[in-house]
Amino acid sequence: MYQQSGNHAVQMTNKDNMVYIIGAGAIGKALAVMLKHNGRDVVLVRGSVDDGRIANDEITLELAGGKKYVQTITVLTLSAIKRFEGTVVLTSKSFGNDKLAAKLGKRNNQFPIVLLQNGLGIEAPFLHQGYHALYRGVLFATSQASKDTVSFRQVSASPVGVVKGSVAALNAIVASISTPEFTFSPTAAIEKAVWQKTIINTVFNSVCPLLDIDNGIFHRDEYALVLARNIISACVKVANSAGIAVNAHEIEEGLLQISKVADGQLISTLQDIRAGRPTEIETLNFEIDKIAQSMQMQELTKEILLLGKLIKIKSATQQRRRAPHVRSIAKGKMLNK
Numbered sequence: 001m002y003q004q005s006g007n008h009a010v011q012m013t014n015k016d017n018m019v020y021i022i023g024a025g026a027i028g029k030a031l032a033v034m035l036k037h038n039g040r041d042v043v044l045v046r047g048s049v050d051d052g053r054i055a056n057d058e059i060t061l062e063l064a065g066g067k068k069y070v071q072t073i074t075v076l077t078l079s080a081i082k083r084f085e086g087t088v089v090l091t092s093k094s095f096g097n098d099k100l101a102a103k104l105g106k107r108n109n110q111f112p113i114v115l116l117q118n119g120l121g122i123e124a125p126f127l128h129q130g131y132h133a134l135y136r137g138v139l140f141a142t143s144q145a146s147k148d149t150v151s152f153r154q155v156s157a158s159p160v161g162v163v164k165g166s167v168a169a170l171n172a173i174v175a176s177i178s179t180p181e182f183t184f185s186p187t188a189a190i191e192k193a194v195w196q197k198t199i200i201n202t203v204f205n206s207v208c209p210l211l212d213i214d215n216g217i218f219h220r221d222e223y224a225l226v227l228a229r230n231i232i233s234a235c236v237k238v239a240n241s242a243g244i245a246v247n248a249h250e251i252e253e254g255l256l257q258i259s260k261v262a263d264g265q266l267i268s269t270l271q272d273i274r275a276g277r278p279t280e281i282e283t284l285n286f287e288i289d290k291i292a293q294s295m296q297m298q299e300l301t302k303e304i305l306l307l308g309k310l311i312k313i314k315s316a317t318q319q320r321r322r323a324p325h326v327r328s329i330a331k332g333k334m335l336n337k
């Protein structure tokens with residue numbers, strides 16, 4: 001199934017229930033360790049690098065209560081894979097989806113793709129490429145990676161639904177990626193779940209990095225919760241006008257639940273900013289504002305857009321600090337929205 005390279009011993013397999021996780025980051029590593037711990041066939045595939053390298057990495061997963069799982073996971077890059085024989089799960093950053101959709105499309109076999117990424121509209125590149133087995137998950141979990149250790153907390157089961165495909169295949173996919181401590185559940189209402197989670201992320205992924213604070217702030221601080229409530233209220237009006245029946249109370253409950261379970265954990269956008277990496281804010285605050293604009297509702301999303309712009313400035317500032325030579329790339333590209 002994949003080629004041998006260098007001195008690394010890699011097991012060859014012909015199974016068609018292999019799970020290929022693309023994106024060896026905080027979520028990808030956590031999922032890989034959990035699957036391997038439960039006896040599943042899994043490999044990690046690098047999302048941003050494609051040098052044909054194959055490695056066997058020891059990854060430690062820390063769960064709530066101090067429980068630890070250590071597993072050796074095979075890490076490949078795309079060019080080491082001739083064809084997929086199983087399910088492809090994307091835990092890579094969504095801004096890489098255009099390139100990945102094109103690359104994966106070249107291996108034109110029938111494999112299903114599951115997107116486990118935050119944000120609105122992230123499936124578009126795969127739909128444009130004509131994928132016909134496309135599934136979307138919404139993660140209710142929080143994961144933070146440092147070197148080869150990942151700290152993971154599940155908030156609740158993560159729903160997965162059909163974008164293109166069948167309910168029977170969805171059920172099989174959910175069974176193949178679900179484990180007791182990282183649980184997925186099939187849903188017929190994935191669009192609603194995507195909006196609910198995107199609204200939650202619009203709050204967390206802008207407010208927490210701007211305050212430079214952990215995810216627990218909303219259950220600890222009533223002023224932060226009031227700010228969250230205002231953002232949720234505006235987003236819900238936009239969603240409802242777009243025909244998505246979400247409600248503010250349910251979303252606030254979800255936000256508080258995450259805030260409690262993920263107290264002390266950092267939102268992915270804050271992890272990205274601190275590491276000098278790009279963020280996914282385009283598919284959160286900016287995408288909601290874009291949808292509001294298309295319905296002449298942009299007055300409502302002014303604050304949301306401002307928070308998004310501040311995240312871009314903070315992210316670009318940190319990137320320049322870490323790599324002064326990229327100054328000219330970021331300059332002028334930031335505030336044109």
Ligand SMILES: NC(=O)C1=CN([C@@H]2O[C@H](COP(=O)(O)OP(=O)(O)OC[C@H]3O[C@@H](n4cnc5c(N)ncnc54)[C@H](OP(=O)(O)O)[C@@H]3O)[C@@H](O)[C@H]2O)C=CC1
Pocket residue numbers: 022023024025026027028045046047048049091092093094095096097100116117118139140141142143144145267268280
């Ligand atoms: N961490 C969390 O708590 C949560 C994260 N999410 C979502 O899950 C997804 C994964 O997040 P997370 O694991 O935290 O992110 P990380 O940054 O830890 O990992 C993401 C991985 O994406 C890959 N990647 C980065 N840039 C590109 C690119 N341009 N093209 C292709 N691949 C790229 C890299 O893989 P490689 O190293 O293999 O090159 C990177 O390791 C995101 O959409 C995030 O919003 C959702 C809920 C919670």
Ligand SMILES: CC(C)(CO)C(=O)C(=O)O
Pocket residue numbers: 118139140141142143200201204215258262266267268269
């Ligand atoms: C809100 C949170 C922590 C929960 O899943 C998340 O989506 C993230 O870290 O990006």
